[in-house]
Amino acid sequence: MTADERAVSVTGLGLITPAGVGREATWDGVRRGVPVAATDAQLKGLPTDFSCRIPPMTEGQGRIGGGKAWRMAHFTQLAVLAAREAVADAGLDPATWDGARVAVVIGSGLAGAAHLEEQSVRFQQAGPDLVSPVLIPMLISNMAAGEVLLDLGARGPSLATETACASGASALAVARDLLLSGACDIAIAGGTEAAITPVVTTGFQRMGALSARSDDPAAASRPFAADRDGFVISEGAAILVLERTRDARARGRGGYARLAGTGMSSDAHHPTAPAPGGTVAEVALRAAVADAGLRPSDIDHVNAHGTSTPKNDETEAELIGRVLPHRPSVTAAKGVLGHSLGAAGAIEAALTVLTIHHSTVPPVANLTPQTLAYDLDCVTGAERRQEVRAAVSNSFGFGGHNVVLAFRAN
Template identity: 65%
Template structure:
């Protein structure tokens, strides 16, 4: 089959997650296969009082961001740190590049929920004059893309897609389109989220989305397990540097992998429930493979959305078994890192690239074997050596958003 879209080179990665600051730290954490969920003092007294937080303190994060950190919400700070790492990894220099040809596309699902709660408490307890004049820029989701573009002197197209838990993947797909349309030469693309707050946690708990294993936080997230009962709130950011393959070759940059296809569809079904049968998600998968010039049988590996919720995992397992019956290896990083919401698609895309590059598939935490009704090949207990030539990364979001990204070996 002939590709219908030109390949895009992934020349840089940046990650900030519960696994640590930097792509290497996160990669080592997911390969270790141990959940990073732990008690969260911010959530004390709630029905769910654990999460996957960054190991760095707020002071350490502010120090790393620098003098402008005071004006940023936590989600924007994480995006800036991930973007800086990705740019360094790509061998690019924001002080010398042509900023008008650099796009920033950073998805975010919720924005600064903790700042909203903090400022509302000030209003309620002390009156309007005690509310920060920075309240709005501290909370609105597009300020991640805005602060990244400011920090990197990137004057090109800047977008902030919000497709819930698919936001980071949507951002990468949009960035690919900008490059294909010659609207930029470099795209800084990914997602960020720092939405662990009392209200957001209660909101997800009330809708039945969170695991209730308060006595076993580290064993709570168990994607594709028979006794899964929900996800674990998490925070983080993932950024990829994308360039046209020919441009990367011209500057002698060695791609980590190639982004060869993107598929996006809508279930048009329900605000929060995936459509039974996963036909919209399957259409997104086939679109991504068609763009890449690949057949389903070419897929060696799936980085699953794998939220550890009963319905999502069942729907996704149905999709994988039907569309990819040759049983490619399957992993789901949320077992280790928790669910980073709007950042998840970008973090998992980066981990998919690393899987291709390292020829190693990380295991799914807290999983001995998939539920008996799931006919999928889940990697469990320890990393699996595998020469992965083609991999797909699934991302699904509330509202029925389906995004599939196809990556191939460079």
């Protein structure tokens, strides 16, 4: 297959995050670098009582319509809304496309955990007769893809990826493979998560993954800072429309950027801790760069996984420094957005695409040159104007899942 035949463009983006509802609102919030973590009334009384939640939506923004919202868990609703924005942004009309040639791949880490928690309480308090009849469709992780298929009339291949915090990135890698195999002509792919609940939050807190800065939530998520102490739990969704570049051009769409390469590897080291030094994640990073037809020295920018946890940031910093010693610019959106778990990889992929498109690298919130713990060129304080010709977006998940996406400018 020639390089032109392997070219896949991102032609549409849909984003719903704690920084804002919609692509432009999210980009503006991340670009300004103002963290959104705040005390969460639904977590009151817990050891960790703060999070990053999506701001209230207007009726128009959050309207599923058709009397369908009642059967969808929140993570599914977010996917449907983000997919609608992405498809419209791509200039596509589901009423006129060949739905059999449209694939949907959407990842989620905890899927309907929030609904299961709520229904478990109802079962204990009121008995089985008051358990929701749509508990199972709200719970299972494939229903985000399933409801997007229904909403858009897409009848091609559909999958749900589950690789913990790399789920959204895995979905994009799989979607690209579907396009290149000829199994579809359009792929709607990304990640979604809405699992900020008392039990889930407590579970992360008990394992020592969350920041303990309850006295100053806005300062809690601080990727690559020497005094970081854990992540801030978050929620959100990102959906990207992918098309073969030649097909997009044929209908007059250049796209934001190209998803040029993907790389995946598995640590086989520990259920939750990364392999020391990122030696196995390095396989994924090098594979993505090579798949994109690039050398490591060609990478201008890194959108880091950057969780603000001690082990992840140390491991990722070693990885970047070793494979990309020419010091490309580095950002980490979790400083602003917190960690949206299974949605994070897709959100950060979308932000990488926007960085290339706008020639602008957002800053890492809560990080200064003085507190930066590693020899990385992290963007701090304010956005940086930079022409980015090639970039990578790193995603790592519990279970040892490593996914790296490589993007190139059009």
